[in-house]
Amino acid sequence: MERALITGVAGFIGSHLAAELLCRGWAVTGLDVRSPVSDPVAGENLAELTGDPRFQFVAGDVTGGDLAMVCEGVRAVFHLAGLPGVRRSWGDRFGD
Numbered sequence: 571m572e573r574a575l576i577t578g579v580a581g582f583i584g585s586h587l588a589a590e591l592l593c594r595g596w597a598v599t600g601l602d603v604r605s606p607v608s609d610p611v612a613g614e615n616l617a618e619l620t621g622d623p624r625f626q627f628v629a630g631d632v633t634g635g636d637l638a639m640v641c642e643g644v645r646a647v648f649h650l651a652g653l654p655g656v657r658r659s660w661g662d663r664f665g666d
């Protein structure tokens with residue numbers, strides 16, 4: 571079984587992409603700074619996926635260090651982590 575890594579998996583596009591990949595027989599590692607345990611939106615977006623044994627959620631920041639471990643055994647990376655919207659990503663959070 572092929573495994574994909576999706577960054578930003580707790581977001582709108584990432585969670586839908588993960589669901590589709592699982593439907594197509596892939597295993598998915600999903601990385602996000604928002605945890606489904608502490609963030610209600612993330613919890614809702616990931617609700618369908620968390621019961622699937624082929625889905626592995628990793629809480630983490632793509633800007634914060636070594637991603638080698640989450641990339642292990644991964645065939646494809648979908649990099650969707652980001653701050654969508656010009657206003658949110660400008661100003662104080664431009665560095666992120």
Ligand SMILES: NC(=O)c1ccc[n+]([C@@H]2O[C@H](COP(=O)([O-])OP(=O)(O)OC[C@H]3O[C@@H](n4cnc5c(N)ncnc54)[C@H](O)[C@@H]3O)[C@@H](O)[C@H]2O)c1
Pocket residue numbers: 577578579580581582583584601602603604630631632633650651652653654655
């Ligand atoms: N939704 C759209 O219409 C649209 C259109 C064009 C491009 N995009 C791009 O697609 C991507 C996903 O969009 P979306 O609508 O799903 O956004 P979203 O906000 O729903 O999801 C983005 C996810 O990335 C996570 N994230 C942010 N910074 C992170 C970091 N440093 N490390 C790990 N996770 C981090 C957030 O917690 C969030 O769950 C974004 O890059 C966005 O700019 C979206």
